[in-house]
Amino acid sequence: MTRFFLATILTLIANFSFAQVVTPDSTETIKEIKDSIYIAETENVKGKDKVLHAEPLFIDLIRDLGARKGEKEWNVGFGMTDRKTFDSYSGLIEYEWAPVNRLGFEVELPFTFYYPTDTGISKNDIPQSRLNSLKLATQFSFFVSEKHSTSMAIGYIHEFELTSFNKYGKDKLLKGNIYNPFFVAAKRWGDNFHTLLYTGPLIEHHFKDNSLQTTWQINSNFHYMISGTRNFIGIEFNKELHKGDFDMTIRPQMRLGITDNLLVGIITGIPINRENQRFSSFVRLIYEPKHKKKYV
Template sequence: MRFILLLLLFFLAICSTNAQNTDSTQIKNDKLDDIYIRETEDKPGRDKVLHAEPLYIDLIRDLGARKGEKEWNVGLGITDNKNFDQYTALVEYEFAPIDRLGLEVELPFSISYPTESAVVAPKSKLNSFKLAAQYSFFVSEKLNTSMAVGYIHEFELTNFSSYGKERLFTGNVYNPFFVAAKRWGQNFHTLLYTGPQLFQHFAENRIESSHTIWQINSNFHYMIDGTRNFIGIEFNKELSRQDFDMTIRPQMRVGLAENLLIGIVTGIPIKRENERFSTFLRLIYEPGHKTK
């Protein structure tokens, strides 16, 4: 009986110690979260709220961007289509010339290979020369909420093999958009990105055709305690007059150094009409960024 009583007391002591350690770790993580949030929001300048930025349909610059912020992105991806595989790459540079205004230049590439001998795959090309701007018109640290409007213009380009044979610019893409984001507590982040894409294609010196697609992208992320790392999911939806498509993109971001991050994304379409599974990697370099 005495042995059982001693064993019970020993067990209770272990449980108490573990509970104290768990509480201590949680308190430490909460403090680290608070320090990192304050580091982002309490710098000199206008208000800014820390938000998790989606990795596939990314923003032009952080919401509430401050003058002097800048970032390089390199992306690599592969998509398994029904009749061909498509490899994609992008290089982009984004910066904030003044508070709350972000500008971006992007060069997206695509290379396609047929999966069957009788299939003709799209030709390889620099898809477009993309210019973009985004302005955060509402930033509230009290509400942990930010809103922005922006515009992306793409000058679509012809295939590599057609350089010098056909006109270089084959059309335009006009894309105004709206962004709203909110952080719930210290770890949970939600974001909505939406707007129309108007495609305008050329033939000789006249407009050949045009069509419009609406983008509705909703995002949910959880930022890991005391880090810049997160896990999350994007729901990328496209709506046109004839069709509706949605791709679910689970993702994670991991910090490799204080100014270098990598994002990993998987694409899962809800309908496999043409596009199947895809993967995408984004390497993010922030010159001059330092954490305390």
């Protein structure tokens, strides 16, 4: 029932969004502009340089590359993953902002609930539902070139891993740390095509046995943004390398503007190796307070 409900929601959103994308806008036709209006809104304003880039929806950035002071954004996400004998339902609440030009911060609360799908599996045989962590992050864009439509940034994510709900009051609340420095490079090709690379090590420090585990993340992205809109379609290739084991999940996605300051992102996950999981889906709602258009 839950899967059917989620599939129905995603289908309705996708159908509504597709209608938005393909409906011709007579105003835009009359203007006969060459560049995307949204590119002009982002780049042709006074102040620090900033290049419009399509931001991936699953592993998103801390803040826009070349962020300008005062920018802020709320994200709420919900997803489901089929893991053969059980399903995991994930969610997040996230707030990001830029206190000064090119520097962004983020606070995120990710959580996961697990339910068995195999009648021979009990809840004790699967991972326990929990608020995964308190995630704090920062990102600094050290190179922004409107001339070359290129931006680069470095950043750091720190997660305070938390114990499962059923162990509250019985076990230590904090079970470990995750250290994740990363590097981002992005380039827009012409007005519509966007590429982005996001990579870095994810180091898990478990307090129970004081062990360290390192996983390398290499995430490459390709997007096509519809001219004159904030809508795009694209794909993420989320790759992980851990102790010689390589895993990749392909995530087709689309982002659509619902109102001037509200967007929705829809993502599907397709693992190339199904030993740990099968298909997944994720929806992200993006709200930008006090978003104002700046036409030139």
